[in-house]
Amino acid sequence: MRKLAVLALLALLLSCRSALANDVCSEENLARILKELEYLSDKRVDADGLVREFDVAVRACEGGERSKAEEMLTKVSAKVTSLLSEAERVFALKLAKTVTEVVSLLLVPVLVYIYLPRVYLSLWYRSRKYWYVVKKR
Amino acid sequence: MILDEEVFALIVAVTVVASVISAALTLRDFMGYGEPFISLGLLDRDCKIGYYPSRLPIGANHTLCVFIYNGMRKPVLYEVKLKIVTNASAMPTDSTPSPVDEIARWRGALPHAGNATFKVNFTIPEKHSRLAGSKVILVFELWLYDTKSMGWFYSGRWTSLHVTLEG
Numbered sequence A: 001m002r003k004l005a006v007l008a009l010l011a012l013l014l015s016c017r018s019a020l021a022n023d024v025c026s027e028e029n030l031a032r033i034l035k036e037l038e039y040l041s042d043k044r045v046d047a048d049g050l051v052r053e054f055d056v057a058v059r060a061c062e063g064g065e066r067s068k069a070e071e072m073l074t075k076v077s078a079k080v081t082s083l084l085s086e087a088e089r090v091f092a093l094k095l096a097k098t099v100t101e102v103v104s105l106l107l108v109p110v111l112v113y114i115y116l117p118r119v120y121l122s123l124w125y126r127s128r129k130y131w132y133v134v135k136k137r
Numbered sequence B: 001m002i003l004d005e006e007v008f009a010l011i012v013a014v015t016v017v018a019s020v021i022s023a024a025l026t027l028r029d030f031m032g033y034g035e036p037f038i039s040l041g042l043l044d045r046d047c048k049i050g051y052y053p054s055r056l057p058i059g060a061n062h063t064l065c066v067f068i069y070n071g072m073r074k075p076v077l078y079e080v081k082l083k084i085v086t087n088a089s090a091m092p093t094d095s096t097p098s099p100v101d102e103i104a105r106w107r108g109a110l111p112h113a114g115n116a117t118f119k120v121n122f123t124i125p126e127k128h129s130r131l132a133g134s135k136v137i138l139v140f141e142l143w144l145y146d147t148k149s150m151g152w153f154y155s156g157r158w159t160s161l162h163v164t165l166e167g
Helices: A002-021 A027-042 A048-062 A066-127 B005-031 B126-131
Strands: B037-043 B055-057 B061-071 B076-085 B102-110 B115-123 B135-146 B151-166
Touching (some): A027 A048, A027 A066, A048 A066, A048 B102, B076 B115, B102 B115
Antiparallel strands (some): B037 B061, B076 B135
């Protein structure tokens, strides 16, 4: 009888443990999603909308709305997973775009130094193309 | 001379300054700028400044409003804890939280440069009935979740409201 009671208690403890592990509102689960959102933010991926959805899910967890929280967190998790695979590519593209912009901006003074006199002279001559020289009497 | 040398030098100088400033601004936008910070504010029941309650009955429902702005340059998971402090030695500082236990807490998440204004409903527990008639300080502390240490840490931001508890 005693053995039966101990076994029943063990089974209860094990089921509680597995329920907690699967709890979508557990700190571990929320921390995991937050870490992924931080990674996306670090890679300059626009995840503001996802963070706002995560906020709604966290508030649902706090309010005891488990089913709503589970639905929102599953949705956020799926979108985050799909963005994670794109994160490196997005970051590389943004970095390349920034480097191109900076280099182009720094090249402008060099181009002005080389080409401004040529362009100015070219325009100056064209504006006087039909002029002719008259000898002073 | 067709193109004056001094005029040409001035044009090139202006172009150099403009291009360097533009390049610096472009880099600044990409890398992010400014020291990361987060701010916490307390508003009244209508989420406005002013008309804060001065007397709070114990056991009754009360409503205030909390404002949070995230300038941490990353998304944050935050927690606002409400504590009742009865003496100055138990007040939080910019580095240490109050040692008193919380009576309520609210959690949420914010993206960088995002802000939240939300109502907080709370009740002063009956166990504080011994404080009826005395002045206490309602302290709201802001805690953030650190994904490196996988735990909550005190952000150093707090705000307070001095009230008299009524029995």
